[in-house]
Amino acid sequence: MAFAASELGRKLLALQASGSASNRVIAEHLLRNPVRGSALSIEDLAAATGVSTATLSRFARLLGFSGFPDLRAALADTLQAVLRPVEKLRGSFNREDGRSPLREGLEDTLANLRGTAEAIEPEGLSRIVARLTSARCVYVMGFGLSAHLAGLLTLGLQPFCRQLVNVVEFGGTENAAGRLMALGPEDVLIAISFPRYATDVVHLTRYAADRKAAIVALTDSAASPLAPLADEVLIARCTHPVLSSSNVAALLVIEALVTALMVSNADNVAKAAQLTDAISSYLVSQTSRGR
Known part of the structure; x- marks a missing residue:
């Protein structure tokens, strides 16, 4: 279930696996019934799990909350984020205004493009390009759907950076963390995440920031969990x-950043020519098409 993969869900899984007997019971109940758990009072949950209200309060504090009300609120917030796409889809079948979800999606996409393009600051792109140009190594990281965005950005930047690493290319979180082991103050991490935000990208970005690497975030708003960790933030409406x-x-933002890097230095013309020479034998030419 998606809830179990959330940050709170994984904490509950850890307690279910290695906690005390009462903590295992509570954790299992919340993992099986997260929606119900977010609505029950502490007395009702105590009755459902067969533990005392004091035990539930200690359980909440063990998870890092000040008390049971904060745990219940965190359950609700996590579920809201996890279930939002489901609710969007359900709502598209229950519309009363007659608008087509397909048409609305196209209109939103065009509005996202316009709003994002208008908000791009050339000065901000120039600062990021300067970081990328001087970096010992540029790391690009995205999980889930953002992994595909990271792959596209990696392909665009690769010919023009001293060294480039796609952090989440294969192997999951453990291997991604391993690829960041050598990261330091001379490096840049470009972290990509959009709703629903991946906890792994936040944790590893914080690790990179602690190691004094420069952080560039590509995300949807200043309210993103990546924003406070970043030295530079690129906003793409979503x-x-x-x-x-x-x-x-x-x-759009990825292409703008790659373009800004390419035109930042005349030496990049030679690099682009080298790339073309390297791949030319794999390209379909007008001559070969006529055969």
Whole structure:
């Protein structure tokens, strides 16, 4: 279930696996019934799990909350984020205004593109380009759908950076963390995340910030969990009536950043020519098409 993969869900899984007997019972109940758990009072949950209210309060504090009300609120917030795409889809079948979800999605996508393009600051792109140009190594990181965005950005930047690493290319979180082991103050991490935000990208970005690497975040707003960790933030609007988020504007920002890097130095013409020479034998030419 998606809830179990959330940050709170994983904490509950850890307690279910290695906690005390009463903590295992509570954790299992909340993992099986997160929606119900977010609505029950402490007395009702105590009755449902067969533990005391004092035990529930200690359980909440063990998870890092000040008390049971904060735990219940965190359950509700987590569920809201996890279930938002489901609610969007359900709502698209129950519309009373007669608007087509497909048409609305197209309109939102166009609005995302316009709003994102208008908000791009050339000065901000120039600062990021300067960081990328001088970096010992540029790391690009995205999980889930953002992994595909990271792959596209990696392909665009690769010919023009001293060294480039796609952090989440294969192997999951453990291997991604391993690829960041050598990261330091001379490096840049470009972290990508959109709703629903991946906890792994936040944790590893914080790790990179602690190691004094420069952080560039590509995300949807200043309220993103990546924003406070970043030295530079690139905003791509992602509103969509059905999908959890739209990736189209993120592609616009990626292309803008790659373009800004390419035109920042005349030496990049030679690099582009070298790339063309390297791949020319794999390209379909007009001559070969005529055969």
